[in-house]
Amino acid sequence: MMTELDQSYVDRIIPERAAEANKNDFGRVLCVCGCAGYTGAAYFAAQGAVRMGSGVVTLATPERAWPVLAVKLNEPVVRPMPCGADGMLSREALPALLSLAEKADALLIGCGLGRSYAVAEIVVTLIENAKCQIVLDADGINALTAHKDILRQAAQPVILTPHAGEFARLSGLENPQQGELTLFARKMGCILLYKGHRTLIAAPDGRLYRNHSGNPGMAKGGSGDVLAGMLVSLCGQGLDPVDAACAAAWLHGRAGDMAANARSEYGMTPGDLLHFLPDLLKRYNTREW
Ligand SMILES: NC(=O)C1=CN([C@@H]2O[C@H](COP(=O)(O)OP(=O)(O)OC[C@H]3O[C@@H](n4cnc5c(N)ncnc54)[C@H](O)[C@@H]3O)[C@@H](O)[C@H]2O)[C@@H](O)CC1
Ligand SMILES: Nc1ncnc2c1ncn2[C@@H]1O[C@H](COP(=O)(O)OP(=O)(O)O)[C@@H](O)[C@H]1O
Structure with a gap:
């Protein structure tokens, strides 16, 4: 059965922030993202998590990307990780990544990681070992093309956030029907967030949801990275x-609609999603300050 997502549905999900809360009450998330060519993806993901309300965001990124990201990001803790000549994470990063993952309440893997054998080994090893909720996006999904059975070994159902190209690469399915998405989620024991004009969310127990916010102004590189950061933050x-x-x-999607109304579908940027999200989230303030 399909559930249509709207504002009132989401209003019931987002909890009140307790007046006496401290940062430990809002989760520590680890983003394993970025490489020498893709610093923007790591920036958008980490800032998406910050703007969605996380207590502490840590970004683990290859040391070649680190100088750029350490300057671009103020709120996240930015950790340099061993990297290869290709500017992507190398196998030597695994012990540090596993140790950081142990302390995390949720883990995002993939935005701008790039594609290599070492990256694939890192993604698989993190899925095998992490105990917390995992969100897999972009190159984190690409890394599973030859290893998707590993999803069944995760401590909890992994959330995958593919666009159509990434899902086709992973599953071999182009233009999948709703039933095929549900079947994939059930068979692999994962939660599938299939991005597009009307994003669909398929749960392993057969539940299916359709999102109705968002617009073509969001069809720009970086929008999906913001979503991945927001999602890992809520987890x-x-x-x-x-x-x-x-x-x-x-x-x-709603932050995207606010950006389009204020700045046009043509001119809005993924950075505008980060800019308008706080205005949207004002509705979850439970008090006047
Ligand atoms: N500023 C940055 O650093 C950015 C880095 N990015 C990173 O770049 C890496 C490659 O991601 P891309 O998505 O660009 O490229 P992909 O390597 O996933 O390839 C995109 C290809 O997939 C196919 N495709 C089919 N349906 C598609 C759809 N709905 N949306 C997009 N592609 C579709 C097309 O043939 C297209 O050529 C990822 O790690 C990603 O996180 C992107 O997020 C863009 C911004
Ligand atoms: N026409 C559209 N209508 C609604 N949402 C869209 C539209 N085009 C893109 N989006 C949204 O923008 C995001 C794009 O993500 P993605 O394809 O992963 O791009 P990238 O990885 O380059 O950031 C997704 O959340 C998608 O749902």
């Missing part, structure tokens, strides 16, 4: 993963 704050996927998809 780290303790939301049920299917609820987190539904809420992130709708809020991300």
Whole structure:
């Protein structure tokens, strides 16, 4: 059965922030993202998590990307990781990544990681070992093309956020029908957030959701990275993963609609999603300050 996502659905999911709360109440998320060529993707993901309300965001990124990202990002903790001559994470990064993942409440892997054998080994090893909720995006998904059975070994259902190209690469399915998405989620024991004009979310138990916010102004490189950061943030704050996927998809699209109304579909940027998200989230203030 299909559930249509709207504002009232999401309003029921987003919790009040307790007045006496401290940063530990809002989750520590780890983003394993970026490489020498893709610093923007790591920036958007980490800032998406910050703007969605995480207590502490850590970005682990190859040391070649680190000088750029350490300057671009103020709120996240930015950790340099061993990298190869290709500017991507190398196998030597694994011990540090596993140790950081142990302390995380939720883990995002993939935005701008690039593609290599070492990256694939790192993605697989993190999925095998991490105990917390995992969100897999972009090159994190690409890394599983030859290893997708590993999804069944994760401690909890992994959330995958492919666009059509990434899903086709992973599953071999072009233009999948709704039933095929549900079947994939069930067979692989994962939560699928299939991005597009009307993003669909398929849960392993057969539930299916359709998002109605968002517009073609968001069809620009970087928009998906913001979504991945928002989603891992909600997971780290303790939301049920299917609820987190539904809420992130709708809020991300709605922030995009606010950006389009203010700045045009043509001229708006993924950075504008980060800019308008706080205005949208004002509705979850429970008090006047
Ligand atoms: N500023 C940055 O650093 C950015 C880095 N990015 C990173 O770049 C890497 C490559 O990602 P891309 O998505 O660009 O490229 P991909 O390597 O996923 O390839 C895109 C190809 O997939 C196919 N495709 C089919 N349907 C598609 C759809 N709905 N959307 C997009 N492509 C579709 C097309 O043939 C297209 O050529 C990822 O790691 C990503 O995170 C992007 O997020 C863009 C911004
Ligand atoms: N025409 C559209 N209508 C609604 N949402 C869109 C549209 N085009 C793109 N989006 C949204 O923008 C995001 C694009 O993500 P993605 O394809 O991963 O791009 P990237 O990885 O380059 O950031 C997705 O969340 C998608 O749902």
